[in-house]
Every structure is written in structure tokens, then in C-alpha cells.
Amino acid sequence: MPYLQRRWREGCVNAAVLYREITAQGFGGSVKTVRRYLQHWRVAGVPAQAPPTITPRKAAGWIMRRFDELNDDEREQLAAIIDRSDEIATTAGLATEFAMLLRQL
Incomplete structure (x- = not known):
């Protein structure tokens, strides 16, 4: 129902x-x-409250920010997303490096 x-x-x-x-x-x-x-x-073990939906835009925003700018909950959720696949981990690493390059220029 x-x-x-x-x-x-x-x-x-x-x-x-x-x-x-x-x-x-x-x-x-x-x-x-x-x-x-x-x-x-x-x-x-169906959770009584559904976890909040993490949109691709939100995850991308977390990746592009410096890790120390994220709160504990955001860090935990981002780590869980990155751990799901090697492709996501590679993409996140490259995006983080790109963001650092942009900040340095």
C-alpha cells in the first residue's frame, strides 16, 4: 500500500x-x-525514514569544494559515493585536481 x-x-x-x-x-x-x-x-531492515536524495549536482559541488570546506555529513556521503565505483573515484580525483589548478591561477 x-x-x-x-x-x-x-x-x-x-x-x-x-x-x-x-x-x-x-x-x-x-x-x-x-x-x-x-x-x-x-x-x-527497511529504514523508517528514507535517506535524503543526493543529486548529481550536489555531489559535483562537494567534489569541486575543498575537503575541509565540507561538513562531516557531506564528507561521509561523498566518500560513500566515491566508494561505489572506480570510475566515480577517478572522475572525482581528476575534478578535484582541476579545481585546485583553477584556484591556484
Whole structure:
């Protein structure tokens, strides 16, 4: 159910609360059905709040800035992006070198 998925991502993980909300929208099942449905997400480790989307523009901005200008969260997210592939790591390295050259001129 898209509604349950959205509410789960918003951080509402209480089955009773979610049951009341969807019952008000016309759901005819039981609270036990909702609990079973949510249990799959709990077991699978589906995060209750979706991580923020990192756009390519944002990642490129982080790469072009000096590392000491980034906050801890930005550094962590950039490191995770760079670790995903050798191509991204190579591109990030070249872009960083290019940015340093531009700053020096």
C-alpha cells in the first residue's frame, strides 16, 4: 500500500496508529494484517525514514569544494559515493585536481 509506505518513510512505525489511519480511509482488514505487513519491513531492515536524495549536482559541488570546506555529513556521503565505483573515484580525483589548478591561477 503506497500510503503505508509513505507513512513508514515519514517515521511512523506504530502498527496501531497506521491501522487507525488506513481504517479511516476505508481499509477493511484487521490490525493483525497491518502488523504482519509491517513486520516484513522490520525484518528486512527497511529504514523508517528514507535517506535524503543526493543529486548529481550536489555531489559535483562537494567534489569541486575543498575537503575541509565540507561538513562531516557531506564528507561521509561523498566518500560513500566515491566508494561505489572506480570510475566515480577517478572522475572525482581528476575534478578535484582541476579545481585546485583553477584556484591556484
